Amino acid sequence: MPDYEVILTSDRTMMSNHHGKEFLGFLATGPAINMPEKVWMWLAAPKLRVDEFGRPKEAPYGLRKVEAKLIDEGFKAAIIDPDYIHKYLNSMKVLMVGHHDFFAYGPPSIGWWVITGKEPVNRLSLMRFMRSEVVRKAKERGVRIIVGGPGAWQWLWELDFWRECGVDLVIEGEVERVIGGVVRKALDGEELPDYIYVGPSDTPSIDEIPVIKGGSVNGLVEIMRGCPRGCKFCSVTLRPLRFIPLDKICEEVKVNLRAGVRSVILHSEDVLLYGADGIRPKPDPLIKLHSVVRGLVKDGNIAWSHVSLSALKYAEENYKLVSNIVNNYIRVGKQTFIGVEVGIETGSPRLAKIIMPAKAAPYPVEAWPDVVEDAFRIMHENYIVPAATLILGLPGEEPDDVVKTAELLDRLKPYRSIIVPMFFVPLGALKHKDWFRKHNINKEHIEVMLRTFHHTVYWAEEIMEKFYLKEPYLAPIRLGLKLFIQYAKWRINKLKPEIEALIKA
Ligand code: SF4
Numbered sequence: 001m002p003d004y005e006v007i008l009t010s011d012r013t014m015m016s017n018h019h020g021k022e023f024l025g026f027l028a029t030g031p032a033i034n035m036p037e038k039v040w041m042w043l044a045a046p047k048l049r050v051d052e053f054g055r056p057k058e059a060p061y062g063l064r065k066v067e068a069k070l071i072d073e074g075f076k077a078a079i080i081d082p083d084y085i086h087k088y089l090n091s092m093k094v095l096m097v098g099h100h101d102f103f104a105y106g107p108p109s110i111g112w113w114v115i116t117g118k119e120p121v122n123r124l125s126l127m128r129f130m131r132s133e134v135v136r137k138a139k140e141r142g143v144r145i146i147v148g149g150p151g152a153w154q155w156l157w158e159l160d161f162w163r164e165c166g167v168d169l170v171i172e173g174e175v176e177r178v179i180g181g182v183v184r185k186a187l188d189g190e191e192l193p194d195y196i197y198v199g200p201s202d203t204p205s206i207d208e209i210p211v212i213k214g215g216s217v218n219g220l221v222e223i224m225r226g227c228p229r230g231c232k233f234c235s236v237t238l239r240p241l242r243f244i245p246l247d248k249i250c251e252e253v254k255v256n257l258r259a260g261v262r263s264v265i266l267h268s269e270d271v272l273l274y275g276a277d278g279i280r281p282k283p284d285p286l287i288k289l290h291s292v293v294r295g296l297v298k299d300g301n302i303a304w305s306h307v308s309l310s311a312l313k314y315a316e317e318n319y320k321l322v323s324n325i326v327n328n329y330i331r332v333g334k335q336t337f338i339g340v341e342v343g344i345e346t347g348s349p350r351l352a353k354i355i356m357p358a359k360a361a362p363y364p365v366e367a368w369p370d371v372v373e374d375a376f377r378i379m380h381e382n383y384i385v386p387a388a389t390l391i392l393g394l395p396g397e398e399p400d401d402v403v404k405t406a407e408l409l410d411r412l413k414p415y416r417s418i419i420v421p422m423f424f425v426p427l428g429a430l431k432h433k434d435w436f437r438k439h440n441i442n443k444e445h446i447e448v449m450l451r452t453f454h455h456t457v458y459w460a461e462e463i464m465e466k467f468y469l470k471e472p473y474l475a476p477i478r479l480g481l482k483l484f485i486q487y488a489k490w491r492i493n494k495l496k497p498e499i500e501a502l503i504k505a
Helices: 022-030 035-044 061-072 081-089 110-118 123-130 133-140 152-157 159-165 179-187 246-258 283-296 309-319 321-330 349-355 367-381 400-411 441-465 474-503
Strands: 006-009 078-081 094-098 145-150 167-172 195-197 220-222 264-267 303-306 338-346 382-393 420-424
Touching: 006 061, 006 081, 022 123, 035 094, 035 123, 035 474, 061 094, 061 220, 061 382, 081 133, 094 179, 123 159, 123 382, 133 145, 133 338, 133 382, 145 152, 145 179, 152 159, 152 167, 167 179, 195 321, 220 246, 264 283, 283 303, 283 309, 283 338, 303 349, 309 321, 309 338, 309 367, 321 367, 338 367, 349 367, 349 400, 367 382, 367 400, 382 441, 420 441, 441 474
Parallel strands: 006 078, 006 094, 094 145, 145 167, 167 195, 220 264, 264 303, 303 338, 338 382, 382 420
Antiparallel strands: none
């Protein structure tokens, strides 16, 4: 048994590859609906394959980066599946738990929670893990507990639980430059601060960002950090923009291939801005990136994590770049479509001007609804299936802004897509504003939620029919999702009179 002194892990909702389908991971942000929690968890977050020592073949990318950094700095560190941590009680000195949504306060978890009144399974699962016997025993033996990741801020809203679990340190931000020093102090028994926020002055340079040493969930590989658009509700925007060099990207793809992960998710806040000139996509770096990656993963799928709708429109209208990349490098072999997350956020140019003035750039913000529709049309024509977000309850939002969003939803009807409404969560430059709560929901919000529901159900059925979950081994998941969609339709139909009365009130 290896004698790891630093163990990195998370709860099951993070330590899963969601059946190889990243989108199914969204189910882990909701509560179990009309089925036992165990079945819901199996749908959303099945266990990962591990080796004899409990090391997963694929693990969350953020944990992989920290693991790589610690190994490079000489620590005996490894990511271990939560079911196997008890095997390391004798050697473990530091337990590090990473998460992007510890307590389900992030979008979309908070939306599910507000609407259903039930705690999402990611929250339940994380709290169960932190209260588990193995974590308690580790604490009794003097193991220092460090928690971190994009959801670290949520511990500030759970101070009692923080104390109950005996968490020594909460760390937030890009940690590569500082994490070695912090873990050294923890191992040496030195005092740790309660909270560390890694600010811009400690942002790691490209050279300080290590190459992962083991497979990442669904082959996720980072190609860029930061985003230049500066939306006020977003924390990413506070970070400087850095492009990961192509050789490092290739190394990580190869690490995944060696781990048996044959797909790649190119991760960036805006994949089409890789190597860009400001907010204008450039053909050469993007074509090179896709050509090299396709050369490595010949029979695997390539996905994009996020793109901005304005970059997509600009790239296609100026260079036919989207259709070129999709047809020549993505939809080849067995791959028939590509999934991606996109942000609509609002259909109101007035509100867009206030909270995301550069989101439409290089187009004027007044044209935001047209940019969204054009981008959706381009994606539809090129078999790009977006999972799009809307934000309800943004600070400064007025009923007419929500009406504009509903009107935009009507314009998006012909385009294959999943659209998810989310409630405003105070992050980024708006982190001191109020949360959006159930009593803030007005009839315009209900109208938008209904339209997104009908849109998403219509297209989800079409997407499953033509593209998604077609592999025979995924038949039970497909059936589970179909039943869930039928149940949701039946529920909404049943509630129709009450909802109509609410809208008319
Ligand atoms: S475009 Fe997306 S990642 Fe960039 S600042 Fe806006 S919300 Fe954040």
